[in-house]
Amino acid sequence: MIQKSAALRLFRFLLYVVLIAGALLALFGLFAKKRYLIERQITIAAPAALVYDQVRYFRNFRVWSPWAGMNADIRIEGEDGALGAAYFWTGEGEVGSGSMVLKAVAPQRLDFEVSTEKPYRSTSPTWFTFEADSNQTLVTWAFHMNISFPWNGLAMFTDVNTYVGKDFARGLENLKRHCESMMPRLYAGYEVREEERQEQSYAGFRQVVPLERAEAFVREHLEKLDLLTRKRQLAPTGPMVALFWTIDSLTRQADIAVAAPVAAGQKVPPALQIFTLEGGQYFWIEQPGQPDLNAAQKALALYLEEKGWVPIPPTIAEYLQRPPAVQDTAQWTTRIYLRAAAPPPAPPDSLDVNGNGTNDEEGQ
Numbered sequence: 001m002i003q004k005s006a007a008l009r010l011f012r013f014l015l016y017v018v019l020i021a022g023a024l025l026a027l028f029g030l031f032a033k034k035r036y037l038i039e040r041q042i043t044i045a046a047p048a049a050l051v052y053d054q055v056r057y058f059r060n061f062r063v064w065s066p067w068a069g070m071n072a073d074i075r076i077e078g079e080d081g082a083l084g085a086a087y088f089w090t091g092e093g094e095v096g097s098g099s100m101v102l103k104a105v106a107p108q109r110l111d112f113e114v115s116t117e118k119p120y121r122s123t124s125p126t127w128f129t130f131e132a133d134s135n136q137t138l139v140t141w142a143f144h145m146n147i148s149f150p151w152n153g154l155a156m157f158t159d160v161n162t163y164v165g166k167d168f169a170r171g172l173e174n175l176k177r178h179c180e181s182m183m184p185r186l187y188a189g190y191e192v193r194e195e196e197r198q199e200q201s202y203a204g205f206r207q208v209v210p211l212e213r214a215e216a217f218v219r220e221h222l223e224k225l226d227l228l229t230r231k232r233q234l235a236p237t238g239p240m241v242a243l244f245w246t247i248d249s250l251t252r253q254a255d256i257a258v259a260a261p262v263a264a265g266q267k268v269p270p271a272l273q274i275f276t277l278e279g280g281q282y283f284w285i286e287q288p289g290q291p292d293l294n295a296a297q298k299a300l301a302l303y304l305e306e307k308g309w310v311p312i313p314p315t316i317a318e319y320l321q322r323p324p325a326v327q328d329t330a331q332w333t334t335r336i337y338l339r340a341a342a343p344p345p346a347p348p349d350s351l352d353v354n355g356n357g358t359n360d361e362e363g364q
Contacts, residue, residue, distance in 0.1 A: 038143040038164050042172040046179040048108070048132035051139060054179055055128050056102070056110055058087040064178045066171035070095050094119065100126075108132075114143075135183075139175065141168050187306075188299040190285040197339075199279040202241065203234065203268040204259025206275065211252045218242045221258035226324065229260070233269050236260035240322070243275065243314040244293065257314075277314075277339070284337040290329050291317060296336035309340040 044051050054060045058076045062068050072091030078084050083102055090097040096118035103125075104111035111127045124145050131138040145164060184191045205221045222242075228234040238261040245255040257275060262268060285299050297315060304311055316337040326332060 036145045040168040041140045044137045044176045044179050046183050048130045048137045051137045051179050057081045064174035066167040187302040190299040192303040195282050197282045200277050201262050201264050202259035202275045203262045203272040204257050206257035208255050214254045225260050240319050242317040245314040280339050282337045282339050284335050287334045291334040300338045304340050310343050312339045
């Protein structure tokens with residue numbers, strides 16, 4: 001009887017503790033906040049369109065989501081990236097279960113609704129905004145967290161912003177690393193691309209001019225080629241170009257041509273010279289706005305040095321958009337090309353053919 005009485009008293013004590021704790025939790029819940037705004041930001045060195053797609057499509061969550069490493073069963077329903085697409089997870093313990101639904105798609109914003117079933121029921125909106133500046137994107141991840149009664153009472157004793165925000169910050173860091181790893185390497189600020197080109201004939205004006213006259217020479221002779229084209233004395237097969245064989249900073253002179261691509265054997269006005277550039281591997285960068293040949297040549301030189309290839313003049317400035325057709329300099333587009341080739345293999349060392357410092361004849 002004594003043992004039963006002691007057990008009963010212990011049970012009653014535990015029951016009272018549970019009831020008091022429940023009452024306190026309910027009391028705290030009456031006065032505690034139910035909604036918390038969690039917000040974190042990061043700047044990613046990648047275009048907004050690239051970053052946007054990593055967030056929009058649920059299939060990409062496994063790469064950057066701060067919860068991707070948790071042991072959970074995942075499934076995606078609906079058309080991924082379209083309104084109504086849903087992401088479901090189910091796991092043990094703190095992982096719980098729930099869903100995330102894409103609710104709104106706008107050019108600079110994505111809205112989702114997050115619903116949890118376990119460890120507690122809750123529905124909260126979350127959204128991402130994307131602010132682009134050149135190839136930099138400021139990403140903001142916001143979560144209007146809803147903690148239902150009476151669990152909101154426990155949140156009074158927790159720094160919710162810090163506790164939840166650390167996961168958001170980690171996710172944005174993952175997103176940054178992932179997006180930036182997808183970007184091509186830049187050389188002096190430019191992406192260098194490769195292209196196999198065929199032999200091409202050009203018709204134009206070539207002259208050695210003082211460096212200070214180079215820009216004026218190009219402008220004046222582009223106008224002359226435009227005039228010949230309008231008079232139908234010249235039929236270019238592509239954009240006008242400037243060809244730079246040499247730019248000598250010591251003599252302050254440049255060997256330049258301004259020309260238009262023409263078909264092989266095409267008849268051209270007698271005032272024009274014909275230049276034929278060999279086919280091969282060409283490397284190029286694209287410049288918006290006013291062309292900067294020095295910056296372009298630096299980028300190409302860095303790339304070719306790393307690749308170990310030898311540049312072959314001339315440097316080609318191909319004017320995709322330019323005056324007089326386009327007057328706004330911000331709308332100009334120029335591609336700078338340079339042909340290059342792999343260096344020939346080094347000749348074998350005749351003094352070390354057998355690896356012992358002597359050739360065959362000396363060894364006999």
